[in-house]
Amino acid sequence: MQYALLIYTKPGAVEALSPEEAEELSRDYWALRDEPGILGGAGLQPVTTATTLRLADGKPVVTDGPFADTKEVFGGYYVYECDNLDQATEMAARIPALRIGGTIEIRPVRGKAN
Amino acid sequence: MLAVLVGYLGDFELAEESVAEAFAVAARRWPAEGTPASPVAWLVTTAKNRAIDRLRRDRVLAAKLRLLEATAQATVEAEVDESEIPDERLELIFTCCHPAIAVDAQVALTLRAVAGLATDDIARAFLVPGETMKRRLTRAKTKIRDAGIPFRVPEPGRLEERLAVVLAVIYLIFNQGYSAPGQAGHLAAEAIRLGRVLAALLPGQSEPRGLLALMLLHDARRAARLGGPGGQDLVLLADQDRGLWDWAQIAEAREILTPLAGRRGPYLIQAAIASLHAAVPADWRQIAALYAELAELTGSPVVRLNGAIAIAQAGAAGAALEIVDDLDLPGYQYWHSTRAELLRRLGRSGEALAAYRDALALAGTEPERRFLLGRIAELAGDGGTRSG
Numbered sequence: 307m308q309y310a311l312l313i314y315t316k317p318g319a320v321e322a323l324s325p326e327e328a329e330e331l332s333r334d335y336w337a338l339r340d341e342p343g344i345l346g347g348a349g350l351q352p353v354t355t356a357t358t359l360r361l362a363d364g365k366p367v368v369t370d371g372p373f374a375d376t377k378e379v380f381g382g383y384y385v386y387e388c389d390n391l392d393q394a395t396e397m398a399a400r401i402p403a404l405r406i407g408g409t410i411e412i413r414p415v416r417g418k419a420n
Numbered sequence: 421m422l423a424v425l426v427g428y429l430g431d432f433e434l435a436e437e438s439v440a441e442a443f444a445v446a447a448r449r450w451p452a453e454g455t456p457a458s459p460v461a462w463l464v465t466t467a468k469n470r471a472i473d474r475l476r477r478d479r480v481l482a483a484k485l486r487l488l489e490a491t492a493q494a495t496v497e498a499e500v501d502e503s504e505i506p507d508e509r510l511e512l513i514f515t516c517c518h519p520a521i522a523v524d525a526q527v528a529l530t531l532r533a534v535a536g537l538a539t540d541d542i543a544r545a546f547l548v549p550g551e552t553m554k555r556r557l558t559r560a561k562t563k564i565r566d567a568g569i570p571f572r573v574p575e576p577g578r579l580e581e582r583l584a585v586v587l588a589v590i591y592l593i594f595n596q597g598y599s600a601p602g603q604a605g606h607l608a609a610e611a612i613r614l615g616r617v618l619a620a621l622l623p624g625q626s627e628p629r630g631l632l633a634l635m636l637l638h639d640a641r642r643a644a645r646l647g648g649p650g651g652q653d654l655v656l657l658a659d660q661d662r663g664l665w666d667w668a669q670i671a672e673a674r675e676i677l678t679p680l681a682g683r684r685g686p687y688l689i690q691a692a693i694a695s696l697h698a699a700v701p702a703d704w705r706q707i708a709a710l711y712a713e714l715a716e717l718t719g720s721p722v723v724r725l726n727g728a729i730a731i732a733q734a735g736a737a738g739a740a741l742e743i744v745d746d747l748d749l750p751g752y753q754y755w756h757s758t759r760a761e762l763l764r765r766l767g768r769s770g771e772a773l774a775a776y777r778d779a780l781a782l783a784g785t786e787p788e789r790r791f792l793l794g795r796i797a798e799l800a801g802d803g804g805t806r807s808g
Contacts (some may be wrong), residue, residue, distance in 0.1 A: 307568040391520055392572035414567055
């Protein structure tokens with residue numbers, strides 16, 4: 307099965323890191339990218355760079371800012387291939403965002419069931 | 421049987437339907453053709469074949485189909501010995517109680533799939549409409565299939581933390597039956613049964629036996645807990661008719677606990693406390709000491725509350741009140757009623773009255789309301805002569 311591991315952090319948590327702490331987290335994120343089973347992933351630029359698109363009256367409308375439905379900030383993701391949810395959970399538990407109070411959402415990818 | 425099919429298929433709905441179909445076929449054919457030599461093996465094979473037929477119609481699960489065909493071939497050709505069919509009840513229990521499933525769904529699924537209760541029965545016991553319970557079960561089964569919740573006993577490194585979840589579900593079921601004997605009384609017996617099964621399947625673990633002993637001890641006092649007309653009056657432990665206690669069950673619980681005396685765990689400690697409560701006179705100091713151990717283990721303010729009660733029973737109501745006042749449990753009915761009781765014992769009637777009223781506002785059952793109203797009436801009658 308393939309799972310998306312979606313990474314959320316509290317607003318300001320990433321910005322509050324010292325350069326050394328940010329460097330350490332970054333190294334750990336890249337190290338996870340090399341784990342067997344990790345098919346891909348991306349770290350996103352800060353929320354200040356976000357743009358939102360919706361349809362209004364059938365036409366696309368662009369506005370500044372993230373889709374702020376949650377208080378938490380969506381910061382990136384991994385795609386992980388493994389046998390079951392427990393294995394996906396073990397991998398998710400290693401994501402550095404957790405160390406700074408973040409949350410990981412684990413969701414199966416469509417069409418990739420066992 | 422259901423457990424074996426769920427194990428093969430990883431899909432509750434499919435497993436349940438295939439088992440039902442296999443039974444239907446058996447009901448039609450066996451009276452005419454005679455019962456097969458290994459009826460369970462026949463049923464399992466038939467159910468698997470039915471499941472294969474269904475999967476054939478569903479291309480998304482094509483890979484699963486290949487696996488099923490390989491195993492079904494083998495069993496059709498060989499003479500399957502019934503004793504070879506694995507007992508996968510433990511896998512089923514851990515799957516039903518997986519933390520990725522909502523807690524109320526864990527409870528419902530365990531009662532449905534492990535205890536075999538009908539959906540309507542479960543709905544009534546938890547005071548929700550049948551449709552709601554049906555949806556709850558369906559959502560949980562869908563989650564198991566779609567999110568890839570594995571059908572297995574957790575590995576040794578994870579077993580204890582996952583076992584704690586299972587024990588919590590069983591205890592929840594027990595408490596539902598214990599606190600609502602009208603609608604849900606039989607749930608206490610179901611929980612005890614589940615506790616026995618779990619203890620038998622995990623002989624190396626002591627907490628399942630601790631939980632079993634705890635439930636047996638609570639349940640043994642069931643006939644004495646409620647009194648008055650219509651059994652709507654709460655009878656406190658100290659006032660209970662001990663002749664109504666099930667002493668055989670208490671003895672059984674104590675037999676379970678005796679060889680585990682050196683071990684420690686939250687349910688074991690609670691069971692030891694319950695066992696001491698049943699003695700006369702109760703050794704309150706020992707009970708208080710056990711609560712202190714439990715509080716260390718769990719960090720639970722409710723445990724500290726109960727420990728304070730034991731300290732009060734041992735004679736130190738003032739010290740107990742200090743502990744209770746330090747706890748932060750404003751939404752917890754028993755915090756208010758405990759404070760009220762301690763204030764009452766210390767002669768601070770005005771404050772006791774206020775605390776009983778706070779407890780009454782939170783009370784959940786009729787017997788508890790009646791008890792609190794009774795206390796309030798006593799104090800209100802007395803209130804003019806004391807300061808508080």
